[in-house]
Amino acid sequence: MGGGRGRRSNPAGDSIPQLCHRTPGVPIDVPVPTPPHVPQPRPPRPHCCVSLQASCSVSPQDLAVPNAGWSAAMCEQYQRLLRCTTNGSWRRIPSYRRGLDHLPEVLQMTVDPGPGPRLFLRNVDAEGAGFEYAIFLHASGRRTRCLCQVGPYLEGHQGFAHGGAIATLVDTTVGTCALAAAKMSAMTAKLSISYLAPVPLGAVVVADSRVEQHEGRKIFLSCQVCDTQRDTLYAEATALFIQVEDNNSPPSPAACPQR
Template sequence: MLRGCVSLARGLRPGLRAAPHGAWPGPRLAAAPQPFWGHTAGFSQLGRPKDFALPNPSWSQDMMSLYNKFAEMAKDGTWKRIPSYDRSVDHLPERVRQAFKEVRQDTRFFLRNTDAEGIGFEYVMFLNPTEKRIVCLFQPGPYLEGVSGFAHGGSIAAIIDSTVGGCAIFAAGKVMTANLSINYRNPIPLGSVVLVDSKVDRIEGRKVFLSCEVRNVDGQTLHAEATALFIQLDTKTSQQQEACSP
């Protein structure tokens, strides 16, 4: 029990973040922790809805190359691919999902609200449970245009909110964004691939503080940086708490 908590706490040490959060991270030597995120078996059983966080023909070479690198790193459990669905509630780990008693049937998850591949949000997230970190590979399609040829700031905010949100859900269960502060540093060309690299910085009571950087594939261009505050709504649904309980 204690070991599980200690290994998670170690994941927060700043040194692990010393490498710029942009370029895709190299393979990690840290021991693989318990796969807290949604116990992926629960997400991949027969009868589950379509998983959109898998390669499709619209993915560019950069996207495929990064995906393959993370998929390789996922083999030892250091990173875990997070399945993605077109309904919000399906993203939640089973234990958190149970907290939602009634769920509307006519809704779509905002980032998965276009049916055609490649025109909207193409993305896949990978969780590193030890580091309480999620890296999202994001390829904005032409329907996300803001200034001509570049991604709309709102679409960038949405992918950041969802990525840091994933971290917050992992750490604290049922949460909502209370604050999201973004500095946009360089525009993101439509069709390019960026890495949205987020982590939990600290948790104080019900407050989960996170930070995030968005960089291009080689890590040299900082597109955006953000901080976020999420508020835990239900203290019983944290996977971390679950993992630390007997």
């Protein structure tokens, strides 16, 4: 016979089926029930408690500052925009890996950021490979300016940034402006973009956004993406954001802690 059965002969010459692997006490040809799988609880992720007065052992790292992946043009433009903050007309907004790091009133913060949720623009760890950017907020709270270097991981057509990457840059720039104007949470309701010229990978661009109208919970904005010399207009957009009125709304960027 095939499979797991063999045969042996007894003195009477009868052929007796024999199991190669038989569980003691279980009749032949009766399947052994498989015990149900019991899921093991996951070990808790390490965390520590923090407050406004006490700091955690691991502080959020502000990533909107120069690093080894920034080009000379990116650093030069960053310093130029940073000088505009000395008289109080503009303010640099810190940028962290996670949205919760912008909320100082949160009482628990994960020590190890690990593989958990991240801001979309901060989902690449390699310096210079993805979005390298810094956002500046006007004192009026109705204008934002985003300086961005487009990394090689954002490629769409060979040698140029993916249109979705430019849309993300625009959405982030106008979204920061909308949050500052709303002074509460606001979400994208409509975003319309006209792509006028492809953005080369490695290029340094400036996205300028402003509030055009604020009606109740509706915030209408515009945005232009240009090169740093304002010679090339890569894209222009209009957006509509809606204020989200709930008790868990994050603060506006103007309320975010400075580095």
